[in-house]
Amino acid sequence: MIEELSIRDLGVIAEAALPLGPGFTAITGETGAGKTMVVTALALLLGERADTAAIRSGSGQAIVEGRWLVEGEGFVAERVRDAGGELDASGPEPGSGPEPGSVSGSTSGPASLILSRSVTAEGRSRAVVGGRTAPVGVLGEIGRELVVVHGQSDQVRLRSATAQREVLDRFAGAELAATLDDYQHAYRRWHDGQSELELLIAERDQRSREAEELRAALAEIEAAEPRRGEDEELAGRAERLTNAETLRLAAAEAHELISSGDLGEARDVLALLDAARRGLERVQEHDPALEPIVAAVAELSYVASDLAVQLSSYLTGLDADSGTELEAVQERRALLSGLMRRHGPSLDQVIDRLESGGLRLLELDGDSDRIEELGRRVEADRARVLGLAERLTALRVAAAERLSEAVTEELRALAMPQARLLVQVEDRTDHTATGKDQVAFLLQPHAGAEPRPLGRGASGGELSRVMLGIEVVIAADDPVPTFVFDEVDAGIGGAAAIEIGRRLARLARTAQVIVVTHLAQVAAFANNHLRVVKDVDGAVTASSVQQLHGEQRTAEMARLLSGLPDSENALKHAAELLEMATPV
16 A cells, blocks of 8 residues: 655656555646646656656656555565565654655564655666665566556556456456366476476487497496406506516526626625625624624625515516417407497496496386376376366356456446446467466447457546456455556546446455546545645645645535535535545
8 A cells, every 4th residue: 555655846746745545545636737647656666667758847857755555574575675675664653754764674564665766857767665776677566566557548457368367367266266276287297297208209219229329338348347447457567568578688687696697706796795794703703893784794685685586586477478468468458448439438437337327228218118107197187187278268258257247337337338348268279377268358339349459449538447347346356455547537427427436435445546536526435635736836846735624625526516616506516425425
């Protein structure tokens, strides 16, 4: 609900503050006083395109600010917080003006939300949501949940086929809502299953080829029986076998030099070390300092002896190797290299493929069973979707007939006695997430005329009345908290105007209703009456928006009736009209 709307430098309005509130608010005033600027101001707050021509002459920018009372939780509150704004949980004092920036954290009860929009003469636009600058699009997202505008230039409500279907579905009631919920669950299951089935079928040949190739690869790898690290081990063996003769010559020479070499007059290393040790042992008793030297010579003798044994063993091993072994090693290395080229860049990855390939084969071999099983499930889901779609169509057709009759009855009382609203439910060529129905609202202005979609072939006033009739009929099922009507009374008067006022008051029982009107018969039903008055210089100031009570309201009603606010007869007629409208 909108609690207050502040306007500055918009159209002819220099500055104005409009106290709104629950129920039915009527806004009246002389022609050119700026009544319709209220609708323009709301459009700006709801994220509509800004027109610099609407900025008051001589001003650099226009500013509009609104204070809403909203639920502390839900889509609006969540979207405000997503945009960085906050809600005022405490709420403002009654009658106080908007206080930008006076925000606080979340609340589960009613909270105050401040939205503002400024438009400069250069075309720059700035939006503020809950004290924080935000994209203008955020205003549109929030506004769609807060306000429905039926204005002179456009009808925001029910323009799309989707919105019309949603209205029909809400009007149809709980049975359709439950059926639609079952249908959507079945539709999602059918759609997801069908997508998976189509993908499996499309990939079946590819998967078959993959399975065949995988079987061949696994057979080749299993036949080779590779071991982790085997390639490195074979590389080392190949290097040793390739250089076996060079290694043998070097080892033999070293062995000969240590243990049995021909050193001319000198003996081999072992004999020399042994002779040195014995000679030192004979004289060490004469000098204790020789004792560690003798021990070191003995240790060298032991090491040289061990080296001789190791070299002899190494030579024996080399002599045992043969060219046939090198050939076998190279063949094995070639086999492993081929496996790595075809099945993985490393031997470990080849072995990994062997270990994981079995599971992949089971998955691929199971596709045929999966396709068959999934096909049966998809067909069952399709049958359920078709059945529920038929049920939805039947419920919508029945509800469409009731809605058509109810709105048409309203139109007769709204000075459109020959008009008829047709709610058309047509069959689509395909199923969607909401069924197989295409819903359209058509207006037949008089008998014999061609029914046309809403918004085509009707004046702004006629269209506003059609919308009013629809809103009154579906009000109990509609969640939008505020309705704004401009030109709803265009081209009518007398008893028809009284009926319009009566229906606006009925709509105001479940929602906030704001109406810009020039008819006393409509304004009489309002519980909040605002008058916009031009000053002598043509400007509108804050003091020029008056909330009317008592004699002031009677005088305004008299002016609306006759143009003579002081006429005794007009005042009497106005008082009678107000009295008639009081018990709605």
